[in-house]
Amino acid sequence: MKPIRALGRRLRGNVRLTVGLVLLFIIVVIGALHGVIIDAIGKGQDPTAIGFGQRWLQPSPQHLLGTDQVGRDVMAMVVAGLWTSLKIGALGGALSTIIGIVVAFFAAYRGGWLDSLLATTTDLFLVIPTLPLLIAYSGFASHISLFQVSVILAVFSWAGASRTIRSHVLSLRTRSYVDLAKISKESDVKIVLFELVPNMLPYIALGLALAVINTIFALVGLELIGLGPSGIQDLGLLINSSVQNGALSLGAWPMFVAPIVLLTAIFFALNLINVGLDEAFNPRLRKVAGA
Amino acid sequence: MAVAETVAEAVAKTIRLDDITQVFPGRLGTKVVAVDHVSFELKSDTPRIASLVGASGSGKSTIARILLGLQRPTSGQVTYQGKDVGSLSRSEYTTYRRDVQPVFQDPYAIFNPFYRVDRIFWKAIRNFKLAHGRAAGMNKIEESLEAVRLRPGEVLGRYAHQLSGGQRQRLMLARVHMLQPSFVIADEPVSMLDAQVRRHFLDIMIDFQQTYGMTTLFITHDLSTVAYVGGDMMTIYKGQIVEQGTVKEVMTHPSHAYTKLLIDSVPTPDPNDRWKTRVELKDGVPRIVPIET
Numbered sequence A: 001m002k003p004i005r006a007l008g009r010r011l012r013g014n015v016r017l018t019v020g021l022v023l024l025f026i027i028v029v030i031g032a033l034h035g036v037i038i039d040a041i042g043k044g045q046d047p048t049a050i051g052f053g054q055r056w057l058q059p060s061p062q063h064l065l066g067t068d069q070v071g072r073d074v075m076a077m078v079v080a081g082l083w084t085s086l087k088i089g090a091l092g093g094a095l096s097t098i099i100g101i102v103v104a105f106f107a108a109y110r111g112g113w114l115d116s117l118l119a120t121t122t123d124l125f126l127v128i129p130t131l132p133l134l135i136a137y138s139g140f141a142s143h144i145s146l147f148q149v150s151v152i153l154a155v156f157s158w159a160g161a162s163r164t165i166r167s168h169v170l171s172l173r174t175r176s177y178v179d180l181a182k183i184s185k186e187s188d189v190k191i192v193l194f195e196l197v198p199n200m201l202p203y204i205a206l207g208l209a210l211a212v213i214n215t216i217f218a219l220v221g222l223e224l225i226g227l228g229p230s231g232i233q234d235l236g237l238l239i240n241s242s243v244q245n246g247a248l249s250l251g252a253w254p255m256f257v258a259p260i261v262l263l264t265a266i267f268f269a270l271n272l273i274n275v276g277l278d279e280a281f282n283p284r285l286r287k288v289a290g291a
Numbered sequence B: 001m002a003v004a005e006t007v008a009e010a011v012a013k014t015i016r017l018d019d020i021t022q023v024f025p026g027r028l029g030t031k032v033v034a035v036d037h038v039s040f041e042l043k044s045d046t047p048r049i050a051s052l053v054g055a056s057g058s059g060k061s062t063i064a065r066i067l068l069g070l071q072r073p074t075s076g077q078v079t080y081q082g083k084d085v086g087s088l089s090r091s092e093y094t095t096y097r098r099d100v101q102p103v104f105q106d107p108y109a110i111f112n113p114f115y116r117v118d119r120i121f122w123k124a125i126r127n128f129k130l131a132h133g134r135a136a137g138m139n140k141i142e143e144s145l146e147a148v149r150l151r152p153g154e155v156l157g158r159y160a161h162q163l164s165g166g167q168r169q170r171l172m173l174a175r176v177h178m179l180q181p182s183f184v185i186a187d188e189p190v191s192m193l194d195a196q197v198r199r200h201f202l203d204i205m206i207d208f209q210q211t212y213g214m215t216t217l218f219i220t221h222d223l224s225t226v227a228y229v230g231g232d233m234m235t236i237y238k239g240q241i242v243e244q245g246t247v248k249e250v251m252t253h254p255s256h257a258y259t260k261l262l263i264d265s266v267p268t269p270d271p272n273d274r275w276k277t278r279v280e281l282k283d284g285v286p287r288i289v290p291i292e293t
Helices: A002-011 A015-032 A034-042 A074-110 A112-127 A130-140 A146-155 A159-172 A176-183 A188-224 A235-244 A253-281 A283-289 B002-009 B060-067 B090-099 B119-127 B134-147 B165-179 B195-212 B223-229 B247-252 B257-265
Strands: B014-025 B031-043 B049-053 B075-080 B100-103 B183-187 B215-220 B232-237 B240-246 B277-282 B285-290
Touching: A015 A034, A015 A074, A015 A253, A034 A074, A074 A112, A074 A146, A074 A159, A074 A188, A074 A235, A074 A253, A112 A159, A130 A146, A130 A188, A146 A188, A159 A188, A176 A188, A176 B100, A188 A235, A188 A253, A235 A253, B014 B060, B031 B060, B031 B075, B031 B215, B031 B240, B049 B195, B049 B223, B060 B183, B060 B215, B075 B090, B090 B100, B100 B165, B119 B134, B119 B165, B134 B165, B165 B195, B183 B195, B195 B215, B195 B223, B215 B223, B223 B247, B223 B257, B232 B247, B232 B257, B240 B247, B240 B257, B257 B285
Parallel strands: B049 B215, B049 B232, B100 B183, B183 B215
Antiparallel strands: B014 B031, B014 B075, B232 B240, B277 B285
């Protein structure tokens, strides 16, 4: 498709976007290879099982990041947690972006009473205080799956992106090129997909990146205060466990530092992609930044 | 050859506004009447340029949008070939869409910044089945570009921001040329162009009217361009058409105070001949009063 080829053309020479994408790619590859890494550490055994090694071992060739309070290999825990965090981020982020986009486009392109209704709903969701709700919810839900967590996080996080996208669609749909497309007998679906969406890509990508960050950090926040859904072991749970068990004072700093470095790297990569995409898709910025 | 064909196959077409009123919601529940019981007709059997002259906010652009089917009027009827535009059959709608084409004011905004400018041509070719295959389509595009004196190599494959305002507006005319509509609705097409490009544009517009028999509604606030293109003119004031006639008649014997003011407002290249009057509204009736100094 043309938009994809255009994307490839614009990637060249865009340092921020390239660095962001490469960094994200590396993180995702590490996460995706968690099975291989865990096997390599365990050598037939499960390195995340209690009593795999001795307690509180310092980093060594056998345990690159040491072991935790029950002898589990921290490296194995980190890559497994990373993958869980990434999955929740991707799932929750994608879900919330999709909800946001659909609501925004329906509201803004159709207009009228539907817009009023959807815009009010969006504003309602925007003012719902998410954290107390999530805390209350996790008090009830004992065993919830990764998918359920993503859905819950998505339901409370789509509104912000939706509002931004809606206001942009409202402005874009009155552009002459939309009128011209109508006069050229283009269907509404095609106008939305090929005239509006390409121009919205930076905002959609921005919304997606923010939603992924929000989802990951919402769960990390819950885990950190010890209210995360049980059964889900993400990077936040690891940080919580290191704080709970005083890993830092026992010299087991990797258990604390490794998840934080990874979370920071995810944040950094997604934000670079954000800024880079804006440069890539905004033809006026491109002229300046392209040099 | 192509010209002879279009003229020969041209049947008399009519697009008609019948008692059109357009009301927009204003601030705090007030209503803004943009167009107030306007009726007029454009016919293609005697191709002419009809100018619609009025100030900003007088409802000119709304009339253009209504004619183009982009805006549904609050009341009144738009008829194409005697049928309401809202109740045309599928094939009639296609004909109407192709037969009434715009030239917009802002020649930059008509191009989606995401795509190359070629796209506006290909979309028209595809949706109105103007040509089959890439080569035939390309031929058509090049032919139309040459008709507006653009070199295909200089404009095709570029983005709108890489072209000049004159080039962009002529691309729009090339699109009109390609579609060969009976009616062209040109909404302030030259207000964003400089004087030389403006004349060039108007010449092409006149050429289209004479060569291809396109009836043009030329919407403007600038009487000097109206005098240049000739034909008929209508003056619109506060959503109402207050004066109608040939350009010659109206220019020499304007009957409405507002038209008089417009004619007086055309600047003359003489520093000693500054404007000495201004328009004043009293109970909705415009009056010309001297400027106090």
